[in-house]
Amino acid sequence: MSATAAAADPCRRQPARAAAPRRPDPTNPRAPSRAPRGVRGFAGSGQRAMMVGVQRPPSEPGSDAELDVDAGAGAGADAGAGAGVDAVAVRAAYSSRATEYAAALGSMSAVHPADLGLVSRWADELDGPVLDLGCGPGHWTAFLAKHSWRDGHSEPGAHSERGGHSGLAEHDGAHGRLDVTGVDPVPAFVEHASRMNPGVRYETGSAEDLRADDASLGGVLAWYSLIHHSPDAIDGPLREVARVLRPGGRLLVGFFEAEALGPFDHAVVTAWRWPVDELAARLEAAGLTVLETTTRIDPGSRPHGALIAEHRVAR
Helix, strand or coil: CEEECCECCCCCCCCCCCCCCCCCCCCCCCCCCCCCCCCECCCCCCCEEECCEEECCCECCCCCCECCCEEECCCCCCCCCECCECHHHHHHHHHCCHHHHHHHHCCHHHCCHHHHHHHHHHHHCCCCCEEEECCCCCHHHHHHHCCEECCCCEECCCECCCCCECCCEECCCCCEECCEEEEECCHHHHHHHHHHCCCCEEEECECCECCCCCCCEEEEEEECCCCCCCCCCCHHHHHHHHHHEEEEEEEEEEEEECCCCEEECCCCCCEEEECHHHHHHHHHHCCEEEEEEEEECCCCCCCEEEEEEEECCCC
């Protein structure tokens, strides 16, 4: 769930600049197609709304052109307090717009090509069950559920005593699908996702209390789903992610990047922009090793960032 600025002319897309990774990024961004028409920005927000999981340059701040989207995976997995906004308020705000969000933004067709490439590449390296944290309308979860893991990876584990995954069963080398669960704090998103993607698992849940056993997951996707966590609130979810990842398991987090840490007036509720190094330091403090950082700037849009981090093996 996110909000960004768009090109000066919201009716004409400008070519996206190539991602500027701090390590080589094989993705090759193309200019995104137009956003769905007929959906207006949030009244009184002064900004254009974006959903986690949907990546396109949004329109000019303060304009009331059609809603355009630009970020991650869902409704912000139980977003924490930010500038006086608590998780209950965030959940309520997204609940009130869930139907509209799902209709306008719950589709992989709106995902930026660079982001699709990055998430796909991350998923190629996963070994074990995957959690889509803050899945929103559920399109990223469904995409990952169709993604094949490679020879030698693990197959889905059994159900956990905590209500999630208990562990990993070693695979005999044949190809198979990722075992993915989408989690979101907004029941309406979970209901929509389950209805639209039968056979894919979705649950309501909180980033602060993941229903998975210790060291049981191969990957966690937090695609713009932690943007409403303030600097005082984000460490808990990151420690929880580190708890559920097996040694070598990987987190991919998408966020809004800035030179200085600070809040901004997101279209729904206050969100935060992070310098890459500061957010990377938070991941490291939680027990994760940052493997790759990537930034992207689309013309007229807030800068985007992504971090891939691995759960450190205890020595």
